[in-house]
Amino acid sequence: MTKGKILIAEDDNDINHLIYEVLTREGYTVTQAFSGTEAKLHWNNEAFDLLLCDLMLPGMTGEELIAEIIAKQSASIIVISAKNTIMDKVDLLKLGASDYITKPFDIEELLARVEVQLRKTTTEESVNESLSWQGLTLSTDRYNAQIDGQDIRLTAREFGILKLLISNPKKVFTKENIFSSVWGETEYIDENTVNVHMSNIRSKLNKAKPDRDYIETVWGIGFKMKN
Template sequence: MNKEHILVVEDDADINNLIAKTLQKQKYRVTQAFSGSEANLRLSMDKFHLVMLDLMLPGITGEELIKEIREKQDMPIIVISAKTSLEDKVKVLDLGADDYLTKPFELEEILARVNSQLRRYRKFGNVVNYNLENKDEYKFKELLLNEQSRTVKIRNKNIYLTNHEFDILYILIKNPDKVYSREALYELVWKSGYYGEDNSVNVHVSNIRKKIKEVEKEDEYIKTVWGIGFKLNNN
């Protein structure tokens, strides 16, 4: 039986084919796209469990494609790019990507990152809740987080978070009085597949704040404890 369906978006045909063949050897179902426009069309026509994409694409850019995906779907997004600066990586994470690999890359690392993201997706992002009476819900102010369905709502409006964003919020809401250092959040969230940029937690917390602020403009939900880390804002 085939595994999950992966969309590979890369305008360099040799790289695209190499990634596709590597994934297909592991029994993943793979669809290839060679431009951002083609990828956007593929996404509208079929269901995917993960997207791998370059940033510098003809038609729609990789950054624009990430925005499009995040407005409509929740799935792991792995960026593979020749851009190596911290600024580029932070920008892409801020847009909603889950992981970032730089070219040149090793095929073993591609597989490790894909397997890591899909393990998380299988465990949390695609769970069928068979027992609604026993669902685990956490409420903080006007925010309601459901652990089993991986959903977040404020005043009954959905807040769409990436996997890492959800994990951070879940950790904070389970212990709303506890201050978590950035290092502790690294260890709890990036158990595998973490590429090691020290600013990642800051970026993801900023993303969560922005998304909450779109619905709840008057209240601050996550507090920065200067010199230590983050906690929920009980004030």
């Protein structure tokens, strides 16, 4: 089992690869992004325990990326930047960053700060709300899903759908219900959007537990958790 999943958002190739190699050697699972837009794509489609974020990123600045993430969920974020004034640090911490490291940085200090943030996440998770349904458990702050202790990799949309269904397992949710709740939009345009995500969820759950069907289709109405 890995120590945690970390996303690096850093456009400097040398720094990005250095951090990647160091963290990987320490046992972390690491994903690299070299622009703000690439980092946003990874974050929205995978579940991470920590973001290491530069500020001067192409496509989307680090400040914009952090603001978008924090607006949707709590997250552990360490800023790594050449900006070194007190106000720079204060502004980023107020924006939602968990910690701030100034470039150039010492690798040992970076590792220590990463360990501290992940330890905080683990401690908070132990008292955080979780949702369970017949062996399937969702940890709502980390977008983490497990079946009988086995990790299930879900995108943010897939997690949102499962969270909605498990939160009220006896209720039948229409596709319109699901779309408005998970996508946050009132106008439902393409019903295939929900169908594709539901198919992906079923496939992932079935792979983890082939003898169990967790989601029931109520024909002509929608979906619910299956008893």
